[in-house]
Ligand SMILES: Nc1ncnc2c1ncn2[C@@H]1O[C@H](COP(=O)(O)OP(=O)(O)OP(=O)(O)O)[C@@H](O)[C@H]1O
């Protein structure tokens with residue numbers, strides 16, 4: 001069972017217009033969608049499609065929080081959120097003919113009492129693995145994530161900002177930085193694949209058994225206890241990369257949960273992500289053909305890799 005924790009969920013509003021309007025102009029479109037979002041919630045959405053048992057938890061509030069809970073329930077995604085006074089945020093993605101713009105709210109203030117209740121919620125859902133994904137809402141610091149990681153006999157994976165990755169103190173089974181987050185976490189520039197290999201190995205020494213660094217169109221790198229792997233991205237028609245990292249993480253975790261090797265897990269993550277970037281918003285595309293695509297993911301290693 002994988003329990004995801006989204007401390008700062010969102011309602012994702014995604015709209016498509018040919019170009020951004022000029023100052024004072026109004027762009028009109030009904031090419032838009034509204035999805036329950038937030039990194040942990042997205043991981044649960046993709047895990048369900050991959051047939052992996054999961055429950056989405058976190059902290060929600062007010063009518064937008066109710067929308068998140070109701071939408072997940074309608075989609076058959078088990079969820080168990082802590083409700084607060086504040087309002088769950090609305091995050092907006094604008095897709096134009098050649099660009100993507102994202103505007104995220106900071107989110108509602110959250111206090112330690114909500115975390116106490118959340119720890120009870122996580123325990124109640126009896127996880128093998130807990131995944132904490134996304135930004136911290138105002139009022140919470142990295143110590144809240146460390147408390148979650150230390151609160152039970154589950155293993156914890158994280159997909160959080162680079163500054164948070166740098167400041168976490170507990171031990172984690174896996175983290176999933178993107179290129180920018182990796183650079184911040186290791187305080188070094190990431191300009192080449194070699195820089196990335198060095199940075200993921202550095203991050204491993206900071207308390208992460210495995211590091212999956214997502215590199216956009218350059219695929220992903222995985223630092224494992226047995227060495228380094230690089231998977232090139234699969235050719236695909238890119239519509240919207242929002243949620244790409246969440247889907248990569250879901251593919252990796254779903255594979256590891258069923259006993260796959262690290263290489264198989266990396267292949268799975270990249271294959272899932274290739275499907276997800278080809279649909280708008282954080283829609284969940286069909287993923288039942290992922291197993292047939294694994295062998296087409298090019299995987300290499302910069303060093304001898306023991307299985
Ligand atoms: N242009 C692309 N073509 C093919 N695959 C892509 C492309 N962009 C992203 N991907 C796939 O999605 C994965 C994650 O992408 P990315 O590095 O953008 O994650 P991210 O920045 O964490 O995304 P987000 O935070 O929006 O979820 C990549 O490792 C790759 O497998």
Ligand SMILES: O=P(O)(O)OC[C@@]1(O)O[C@H](CO)[C@@H](O)[C@@H]1O
Nearest residue numbers: 010037038039091104134135243
């Ligand atoms: O502000 P955060 O928590 O870093 O990111 C939130 C978010 O952009 O991440 C998801 C895509 O990964 C979206 O569902 C959501 O809007």
